[in-house]
Amino acid sequence: MEAYRPSAGGGTELGDIAGRDDILHLVGTFYSRAFADELIGPIFTDVVHMDLVRHMPIMADFWQTVLFKAGLYSRNALAIHFDVHAKAPLGLDHFNRWLQLWTNTVDELFSGGKAEMAKVQAHLIAGSLHRRVTGRPASQYSTIPVRPAGGDGAGGGQSAGG
Template sequence: MDSYQPGPPRQEQDHRRDLQDRDDVLLLVETFYTKAFSDPVIGRIFTEVVDMDLAAHMPIMADFWQTVLFKAGLYKRNALAVHFDIHAKEPLTLEHFNRWLQLWTLTVDGLFRGEKAELAKVQAHQIGGSMLRRVTGKSASAYERISLRPGARAEER
């Protein structure tokens, strides 16, 4: 999965500000999903595979991202289970996750800048990587367990 790398600072006058509240989170998720629904790589997952009701989905995603960014405690669902269900209908691939992350990063960068905006991108990459690994049957962790000494038995690791 492509790792997140901060881009160079913009030279022109920048009037973007950081994410501050639910209204900002709603703007972010609405802008992102509008792009995602029409995207040639991932759009049909939302429109055909899941047949997602965008209006109904926005408050759920706002709860999710408000919880991730501001520790709001609003999201009570199981995001991984949702992605397992999607993956059962149509396998989610590295290409899908990379495109999702690319659109997310471009959307965040187009609307906001600052600590929470950077956190939104970092967290998306971590969550996306974990979900991709899990739905494809791998460990959720990007790191495999490392034995502290050569030849250690599995139960000692």
């Protein structure tokens, strides 16, 4: 399965992500969709039993830190995903679906520089988390993300990352 790539745009009539209220709207909308999703919903509801009311301010802190360098998030996201992966292995399909839902939600709600940054950063973060929980280095540049079927990875070292 090839890695999901975010789309390039959203509607021009939408406003950009401007602060915490917008982030709360974005993550609230996203998680309502993620919880209902056939593939990743059970991870949130049945595996980690996520308390969405308690989790929303944490995710708002995370995205406010990512988008506005607010310095509000101090948890270890990697350790949390390692714990989830130990309970229910997280495959590329899970990360791709998360990215697809995130990107679609951003595109439906916002347009502008911060909205684009939210999609790009989500892609980079998801890729890094996926590589780390599957035992590979975090950097997309230290591995070959896509290898030919049956290939040994030798010959050219062409990266499909971006």
